[in-house]
Amino acid sequence: MVGTASIRMSRRSTLIMVARVAVFLLLLAVWEAVSASGLLNAAFLPPPTQVIREVVRLLGEVATWSALGQTVKAWVIGLGIALALGVGIGIPLGSSRFLYRSARLVVDFCRAIPSIALLPLALLVFGAKIRMEVFLIAFASVWIILLQTIYGIWDMDPRLLEVMRSYRLTRLQRLRWLVLPSISSYIATGLRLASIVAFFVGIGAELLGGAPGIGLKIQTAEVGGSVVAEYAYAILAAGLALGINLLMARSERRIIFWRGAERLEQQ
Amino acid sequence: MRRHVLSLANEVWLPVAILGGWWFLSTGSESIYYPPLRSILSTLKTDWWFGTATPDLAPSLEHFAAGFAISVIVGVAFGLFLATYQLAWEILRPAVELARACPPIVLVPLIIGMFGIESSGKIILIVLGAVWPVLLNTLDGIRGVDPQLLDVASSYRLSRRDRALQIVLPAAMPQMMVGVRLAASISLIMVVASELFGSTSGIGFYLLQSEQTFHVTETWAGTLVLGALGYLVSIVVRLIERRVLRWHHLMRATAHTQGS
Amino acid sequence: MTETAGLLVPSEPMVATNELILSVRDLGKSYGVADSRKEVLRGLNLDVNRSEFVSLVGPSGCGKTTLLRCLAALMPPSKGQVLLNGRDVTSPPPEIAVVFQDYSRSLLPWRSNLDNVVLPLRNKRLTKQERYTRAHEALESVGLRGVHRQYPWQLSGGMQQRVAIARALAYRPEVILMDEPFASVDAQTRLDLEDLVLGMRRDYHMTIVFVTHDIDEAVYLSDRVVVLGGSPTTVRDVVQIDLGASRDQIASRSLPQFAEYRAAILKEIRTTTDGNAALGDH
Numbered sequence: 113m114v115g116t117a118s119i120r121m122s123r124r125s126t127l128i129m130v131a132r133v134a135v136f137l138l139l140l141a142v143w144e145a146v147s148a149s150g151l152l153n154a155a156f157l158p159p160p161t162q163v164i165r166e167v168v169r170l171l172g173e174v175a176t177w178s179a180l181g182q183t184v185k186a187w188v189i190g191l192g193i194a195l196a197l198g199v200g201i202g203i204p205l206g207s208s209r210f211l212y213r214s215a216r217l218v219v220d221f222c223r224a225i226p227s228i229a230l231l232p233l234a235l236l237v238f239g240a241k242i243r244m245e246v247f248l249i250a251f252a253s254v255w256i257i258l259l260q261t262i263y264g265i266w267d268m269d270p271r272l273l274e275v276m277r278s279y280r281l282t283r284l285q286r287l288r289w290l291v292l293p294s295i296s297s298y299i300a301t302g303l304r305l306a307s308i309v310a311f312f313v314g315i316g317a318e319l320l321g322g323a324p325g326i327g328l329k330i331q332t333a334e335v336g337g338s339v340v341a342e343y344a345y346a347i348l349a350a351g352l353a354l355g356i357n358l359l360m361a362r363s364e365r366r367i368i369f370w371r372g373a374e375r376l377e378q379q
Numbered sequence: 380m381r382r383h384v385l386s387l388a389n390e391v392w393l394p395v396a397i398l399g400g401w402w403f404l405s406t407g408s409e410s411i412y413y414p415p416l417r418s419i420l421s422t423l424k425t426d427w428w429f430g431t432a433t434p435d436l437a438p439s440l441e442h443f444a445a446g447f448a449i450s451v452i453v454g455v456a457f458g459l460f461l462a463t464y465q466l467a468w469e470i471l472r473p474a475v476e477l478a479r480a481c482p483p484i485v486l487v488p489l490i491i492g493m494f495g496i497e498s499s500g501k502i503i504l505i506v507l508g509a510v511w512p513v514l515l516n517t518l519d520g521i522r523g524v525d526p527q528l529l530d531v532a533s534s535y536r537l538s539r540r541d542r543a544l545q546i547v548l549p550a551a552m553p554q555m556m557v558g559v560r561l562a563a564s565i566s567l568i569m570v571v572a573s574e575l576f577g578s579t580s581g582i583g584f585y586l587l588q589s590e591q592t593f594h595v596t597e598t599w600a601g602t603l604v605l606g607a608l609g610y611l612v613s614i615v616v617r618l619i620e621r622r623v624l625r626w627h628h629l630m631r632a633t634a635h636t637q638g639s
Numbered sequence: 640m641t642e643t644a645g646l647l648v649p650s651e652p653m654v655a656t657n658e659l660i661l662s663v664r665d666l667g668k669s670y671g672v673a674d675s676r677k678e679v680l681r682g683l684n685l686d687v688n689r690s691e692f693v694s695l696v697g698p699s700g701c702g703k704t705t706l707l708r709c710l711a712a713l714m715p716p717s718k719g720q721v722l723l724n725g726r727d728v729t730s731p732p733p734e735i736a737v738v739f740q741d742y743s744r745s746l747l748p749w750r751s752n753l754d755n756v757v758l759p760l761r762n763k764r765l766t767k768q769e770r771y772t773r774a775h776e777a778l779e780s781v782g783l784r785g786v787h788r789q790y791p792w793q794l795s796g797g798m799q800q801r802v803a804i805a806r807a808l809a810y811r812p813e814v815i816l817m818d819e820p821f822a823s824v825d826a827q828t829r830l831d832l833e834d835l836v837l838g839m840r841r842d843y844h845m846t847i848v849f850v851t852h853d854i855d856e857a858v859y860l861s862d863r864v865v866v867l868g869g870s871p872t873t874v875r876d877v878v879q880i881d882l883g884a885s886r887d888q889i890a891s892r893s894l895p896q897f898a899e900y901r902a903a904i905l906k907e908i909r910t911t912t913d914g915n916a917a918l919g920d921h
Binding site: 128131132134136139156157159160210213214215216217218220224225226227228229231232233235237259266308309312315319320327330331334341342344346349350353354357 | 390477510575595605609634
């Protein structure tokens with residue numbers, strides 16, 4: 113009798129596994145059917161087999177990888193700037209009631225601006241270059257990291273600060289040994305949330321604004337009328353997004369070692 | 380009274396200083412890309428303050444409202460369904476996570492290609508982007524309901540309707556509102572993005588046109604309008620949240636002062 | 640019922656009947672599957688008479704709460720049955736109301752105290768007026784005045800538990816199950832609440848099954864104390880308490896029999912497998 117229950121469990125999980133695969137196959141089948149039927153403008157819905165073949169072909173081209181690389185590069189730089197600014201400004205804002213209250217309106221306004229809204233302006237000022245994309249990514253992401261840093265500061269145990277001060281540590285030492293580790297979990301969460309927005313904005317800047325990257329590839333395919341390539345690049349972009357998501361989730365888990373920062377209500 | 384004035388001054392001095400600084404630094408500016416704030420504001424007035432471009436607000440807002448509303452309804456409904464039928468969630472989970480990870484902006488050319496620049500395409504795009512936070516947060520919220528509350532519902536034999544509306548829904552509401560808040564901002568972004576890509580009306584169209592015809596002042600004006608719109612939406616959502624979650628905020632405030 | 644400074648002081652004796660109301664037959668409960676299967680309760684037999692006050696005591700973690708949840712039909716037993724008025728209990732019956740230990744998690748924070756008390760009455764055939772009248776009365780009878788518009792979390796712990804008790808009262812059950820209801824309440828308030836429960840039982844002729852780890856409390860309140868223990872848990876002993884029908888915090892607790900009962904129960908608990916020091920010996 114010891115084994116039956118565990119057999120029942122694993123039978124259930126294999127069933128679920130099979131059902132999951134079935135769901136995917138079903139979705140692909142629906143895609144295939146709709147494309148073949150010509151229900152929606154058939155020219156714009158190529159069958160999945162074609163698209164998958166194109167994806168594989170594109171993965172063999174250097175140009176594809178260089179485009180992916182450009183997207184990632186802009187993403188990294190933009191996030192890096194957002195991180196530096198967000199933490200750098202966030203710590204003083206979190207530490208001083210006066211500074212926080214002063215900045216509150218500005219921060220609230222800026223973070224409410226739809227991230228794509230700045231694209232035309234940025235396009236005018238910077239042109240269709242990587243600089244434009246980096247600027248947009250940084251602008252969209254900095255507020256998230258900023259706010260998380262502030263929450264992290266607020267959540268710090270004030271007694272620890274007093275202890276540190278009583279040992280006469282310099283500001284820099286306090287920062288390094290106390291403040292940064294305490295708020296690291298919050299920063300990690302902020303980074304994870306910002307990374308999604310950053311990627312979104314980056315692709316938007318490429319797709320709609322023409323900055324170099326995988327989004328631009330989608331745009332050129334669209335302009336050139338090669339719908340299959342359009343879909344293929346879109347899938348590649350989605351794949352990249354997925355990869356980034358997984359990477360961020362995994363690294364966040366490693367940074368958070370004594371504080372849990374699940375779905376915070378203060379997003 | 381004096382304290383109120385001081386705290387107001389605290390909140391206001393920086394924005395005023397920024398605007399003032401911008402005004403003075405940009406007066407008489409010759410630069411193409413950074414026109415004087417004065418001219419930006421006057422363009423704002425002529426175009427957007429019951430001006431020539433104001434009719435463009437309507438289609439954008441309509442698409443936003445429709446897309447947002449549908450996202451919330453569909454998201455809550457599906458979240459409820461998946462929370463009730465555990466097996467369904469286990470089976471559909473990877474598909475949902477995959478769909479949610481895909482940045483909806485990638486779909487803009489595809490959907491607009493299929494549906495054209497009509498409203499339906501835009502609304503579909505909004506829903507495809509905004510439904511996920513609502514769905515996932517509803518799911519989380521419902522599954523996170525304190526099991527003791529469910530025990531209370533069971534032991535007092537509450538009807539299924541009462542159990543859902545009186546216990547589960549209010550308990551899940553704080554988490555659900557997080558999803559709604561996210562959906563609002565995503566909806567707005569998707570409206571703008573779809574209009575920037577292909578449209579004949581709307582704020583995004585205005586922005587696109589201004590940018591392509593190198594009307595820099597108009598571009599600045601349009602950006603400010605969008606910024607103001609985004610801010611307005613966030614305030615409205617916050618107000619709604621404060622109303623719906625009044626008990627929640629009060630309770631946490633009480634817990635704070637009790638030093639727990 | 641006379642009220643003295645918010646306490647309900649018994650004015651007439653209340654005697655348990657001999658009529659069987661709740662019955663547990665060979666109850667067993669196990670958790671988990673296969674290798675991690677854990678048997679918590681085994682072969683439990685228990686009889687509760689109408690209007691009786693029965694306490695269940697035992698060491699921490701011995702499954703008192705599990706037993707209570709089986710009695711309330713919040714959890715199906717793995718073996719055996721629970722009978723209420725002779726009928727098998729498979730789902731929460733309307734004759735039973737439960738008061739949980741953690742009041743902050745059993746009262747709805749988004750409803751006022753009055754609304755919390757009224758809520759279970761929605762599935763009883765009453766007009767809205769009748770429901771609210773009953774709720775008001777229930778709150779009064781537990782000694783709460785003027786709090787009906789407030790939220791539970793605005794009240795102290797003791798008062799919150801009174802609201803939970805009022806909710807059970809308004810429901811007019813035949814049996815009230817209480818799961819360590821006064822464990823999270825300070826000692827002073829606990830005495831007030833104990834007398835409240837005694838008064839409740841006397842005035843409404845309720846049967847009460849009371850889970851506690853506090854032996855003094857069990858002896859003070861009960862007609863019978865059921866000692867649980869062992870691994871898996873079963874009934875070790877049943878102690879009949881004859882301290883008179885009207886109890887008083889000072890007088891009853893000073894009686895020599897009180898100490899005897901207490902000692903007997905404590906000894907029984909100590910000799911079971913895990914007699915921990917976490918028992919109600921303050």
